[in-house]
Structure formats: structure tokens, C-alpha cells
Amino acid sequence: MLGSVNLRDTAEESAFRAEARAWIGTNLPAALQGDGGEGEWGQLSSGHDRDKEALAEWRRRLQTRGWVAPAWPRQLGGAQLPVMQQFILKEELARARAPRFGGVGIGWVAPTLMQYGAGWMKERFIENILSGAERWCQGFSEPGAGSDLASVQTRAARDGDDYVVNGQKIWTSGAHIADWMILLARTDPAAPKHKGLSYFLLDMKTPGISLSPLINMVGNPGFNQVFFEDVRVPARNMVGDENRGWYVAAHTLDNERSLVDLCVEYRAILMELIAWAQHAQPAGLTAEARHAIVEMLIQVEVTRALSLRVVSMQASGKTPNYEASIVKLFASELEQRMATAAFHLGGLFAQLTGRGQDRWAPLMGRLGRFQLHSVAATIGGGTSEVQRNIVATRGLGMPRG
Numbered sequence: 001m002l003g004s005v006n007l008r009d010t011a012e013e014s015a016f017r018a019e020a021r022a023w024i025g026t027n028l029p030a031a032l033q034g035d036g037g038e039g040e041w042g043q044l045s046s047g048h049d050r051d052k053e054a055l056a057e058w059r060r061r062l063q064t065r066g067w068v069a070p071a072w073p074r075q076l077g078g079a080q081l082p083v084m085q086q087f088i089l090k091e092e093l094a095r096a097r098a099p100r101f102g103g104v105g106i107g108w109v110a111p112t113l114m115q116y117g118a119g120w121m122k123e124r125f126i127e128n129i130l131s132g133a134e135r136w137c138q139g140f141s142e143p144g145a146g147s148d149l150a151s152v153q154t155r156a157a158r159d160g161d162d163y164v165v166n167g168q169k170i171w172t173s174g175a176h177i178a179d180w181m182i183l184l185a186r187t188d189p190a191a192p193k194h195k196g197l198s199y200f201l202l203d204m205k206t207p208g209i210s211l212s213p214l215i216n217m218v219g220n221p222g223f224n225q226v227f228f229e230d231v232r233v234p235a236r237n238m239v240g241d242e243n244r245g246w247y248v249a250a251h252t253l254d255n256e257r258s259l260v261d262l263c264v265e266y267r268a269i270l271m272e273l274i275a276w277a278q279h280a281q282p283a284g285l286t287a288e289a290r291h292a293i294v295e296m297l298i299q300v301e302v303t304r305a306l307s308l309r310v311v312s313m314q315a316s317g318k319t320p321n322y323e324a325s326i327v328k329l330f331a332s333e334l335e336q337r338m339a340t341a342a343f344h345l346g347g348l349f350a351q352l353t354g355r356g357q358d359r360w361a362p363l364m365g366r367l368g369r370f371q372l373h374s375v376a377a378t379i380g381g382g383t384s385e386v387q388r389n390i391v392a393t394r395g396l397g398m399p400r401g
């Protein structure tokens with residue numbers, strides 16, 4: 001017989017939730033109210049410099065509390081919050097539609113450096129990641145290596161104290177604004193493909209790097225092609241051992257796929273959508289609209305329950321694997337279902353993507369941008385097919401096809 005699971009906050013968690021809510025209410029700068037949680041990334045990648053000062057001030061205030069990276073150790077600038085409290089904080093930030101700061105640096109690079117980085121790397125990079133003084137991008141995918149990442153062909157050949165890098169990356173989000181890249185490159189072409197890769201920290205100002213922007217459907221130069229021509233990277237910038245980069249990259253990807261914040265984000269979007277639909281249909285929502293909203297609400301709650309499983313594993317020191325893939329799979333496909341439902345609710349105006357300047361765009365154009373962004377959700381961070389393979393083989397123990 002299955003036991004029941006209590007998903008309610010404990011007394012301590014409930015006190016923390018109240019504290020976080022009150023603090024956000026007092027400290028979120030007025031200029032950022034209703035920002036939509038797009039934060040630094042949305043501002044930078046879209047080229048909008050609206051509220052940059054307010055954003056910097058918000059970051060400073062969060063950092064003073066250790067709440068930019070709340071679960072990190074205090075000596076690294078975090079607040080050492082238990083994983084569950086970190087989750088609650090994210091829920092409260094999303095509830096207030098407050099910008100959050102994360103991305104490649106905080107989400108993936110710093111945890112990888114904490115696990116595999118040399119002492120000097122932690123000292124040199126982690127503080128700047130936390131403050132946002134330096135930004136990072138992820139140079140993994142190539143034209144012939146996406147789902148099959150171990151097929152990376154970019155070559156790093158040892159030459160004295162350096163490695164010389166030649167090759168190409170693609171879909172590199174934020175490379176045009178990044179100071180540093182985590183780079184996966186082949187150091188032993190003769191070895192089996194998983195065993196000839198190494199993981200480097202590459203200064204994006206190094207001579208020989210060139211970029212070609214790829215404009216996404218939203219109209220943002222979100223990602224790029226990156227070309228390397230005789231780019232010299234010091235050997236000391238290798239993370240972990242030579243030819244063992246695959247295992248370091250796997251750690252980065254585990255962090256990338258632990259997308260437990262998504263349910264938080266979706267709930268906030270849904271609440272906003274409900275408020276907007278009520279405003280747009282003052283005579284009362286149609287039965288069809290009510291049905292669509294309830295269906296989305298149920299699925300957001302399912303995502304939350306799946307995420308809590310991941311959070312509780314993390315809280316007990318386990319590394320989620322196929323469990324994180326289940327969240328990624330369900331949540332990314334839900335994003336597309338939500339975008340379609342929002343589109344039906346919003347009608348033709350929901351296609352408009354203009355920010356505050358377009359008075360016809362519902363929710364400052366967020367519905368339109370959400371719709372366009374959602375297409376990539378089932379591709380970035382590993383496609384739905386790849387997640388299904390992981391769930392089938394590692395979760396259900398099925399044989400490889």
C-alpha cells in the first residue's frame with residue numbers, strides 16, 4: 001500500500017515563506033514590479049536597457065541576503081539555504097514576478113567548478129559569476145553534435161603550455177554578451193568518442209574567436225555560431241583531467257536539466273493569464289476558457305509534484321537523473337500546451353510581441369513572446385526524444401533501441 005505524501009509546508013518552511021514574501025514586498029524596486037521575471041537575460045538579450053539601474057539595485061539587494069544563489073555556501077556568497085527553502089524562495093520571487101538571476105554562470109558553471117574546478121578557478125571566477133561582473137556561455141553543441149554530444153569535433157591540440165583550438169560551435173546562447181565560455185573539445189581524436197574530450201574555460205576575448213549571430217523567432221540575437229581559428233587556451237584552464245571532459249560535461253548537464261523552477265514560472269504565468277482573461281472577458285469567462293484554464297492548472301500542479309520529487313532527492317544528497325528528465329520532458333511539453341491555450345484565450349492580439357510600447361499587446365507582449373519561445377523548449381537542454389530515451393532506459397530499465 002502506498003503511503004500518503006504531505007506536500008504542505010512544514011511550520012519552519014511556512015515561516016520562511018512569510019519572511020521571503022515580506023522581504024520581496026519591501027525590497028523589489030517599484031520600476032521592476034510586473035517585470036515578468038525576465039530579469040537580466042531578457043534585458044540584455046533583447047537589447048532593452050529599460051530599468052538597468054533598478055535591476056542592478058535589485059541584484060545588489062538580493063546578493064546582500066545571499067539570495068542570488070541561495071543554496072550556495074556562505075563563504076561563496078550564498079545563504080546556505082536548505083534546498084526546499086531555495087525552492088520556496090523561487091516560488092515567492094515568481095509569485096511577485098520579480099526578476100531572478102541565474103543562467104549559465106550561476107546555474108551550471110559555478111556548480112561544475114565547485115565539484116571539479118581547481119582552487120584558483122573557484123577564487124578567480126565564482127565571485128564574479130555571483131555578482132554578474134562576468135557572464136558565461138556554453139560551447140557544447142556543434143552542427144554534427146547535439147543530441148549525440150560525444151561526437152564533438154572541435155579540436156584542442158596541446159602546444160607547450162597551451163592548447164590550440166580549431167573548429168565550430170552552434171546554438172551558443174549569449175555568446176555575443178559572454179566574457180567566458182565553457183568549452184567541450186576533442187583532445188584525443190584516436191580514443192573512443194566519450195574518452196577523447198576535455199573541458200576548458202575559454203576567455204571570449206582570445207584572438208581567433210569569431211561570432212555569427214543567429215536571430216531567433218522572437219527577433220533576439222539569442223544564440224550564435226562561434227568559430228575558432230588557432231585559439232590558444234592555457235592548459236591550466238582545463239577543468240578536470242585531460243580526456244575526462246565528458247564526465248565534467250555530464251555534471252553540467254545534470255544541473256542544466258534540474259529545471260525545478262519551471263513549475264514556479266508556469267504558475268506565475270498562469271495566474272497572470274487568468275487575471276488578464278477575466279479582465280478581457282468582463283461578462284465572465286466562457287465555459288471553454290474555464291476548461292482550458294483548469295486543465296493548465298492541473299498540469300502545473302503535476303509539474304510541481306514532479307519537481308518536488310527532484311527537490312527532495314537533492315535535499316537528501318542524491319543526484320537526480322531520469323527524475324530530472326521527467327520534469328524537463330513534462331514541463332517543456334506543458335509550456336507548448338500552455339502557449340497554445342493562451343493563444344486561443346488571447347485571440348489575434350496574443351500574437352503581438354511588443355513590450356510596454358505596444359498598447360494592443362496583452363501583458364506587455366509576454367503572451368506573444370511566450371508562444372514563440374515555447375517552440376525551443378522541447379529542443380534546448382536535450383530534446384523530448386532524448387529525455388524519453390533516458391526515462392525508458394535508466395528509469396524503466398528498457399533495452400536500448
Ligand SMILES: Cc1cc2nc3c(=O)[nH]c(=O)nc-3n(C[C@H](O)[C@H](O)[C@H](O)COP(=O)(O)OP(=O)(O)OC[C@H]3O[C@@H](n4cnc5c(N)ncnc54)[C@H](O)[C@@H]3O)c2cc1C
Nearest residue numbers: 138139140141146147171172173376379380381382383385
Ligand atoms: C533555445 C536553445 C538554446 C540553446 N543553447 C545552447 C547553448 O547555449 N549551448 C549549446 O552548446 N547548445 C545549445 N543549444 C543546442 C541544444 O543543446 C541542441 O539543439 C539539442 O541538444 C539538440 O541537438 P541538435 O539541434 O543537434 O538536434 P539533433 O541532435 O540533430 O536532433 C534532430 C532530431 O533527431 C532526434 N534525435 C536525435 N537523436 C535521437 C535519438 N537517439 N533517439 C530519438 N530521436 C533522436 C531529436 O530529438 C531531434 O528531433 C540550444 C538549443 C536551443 C533550442
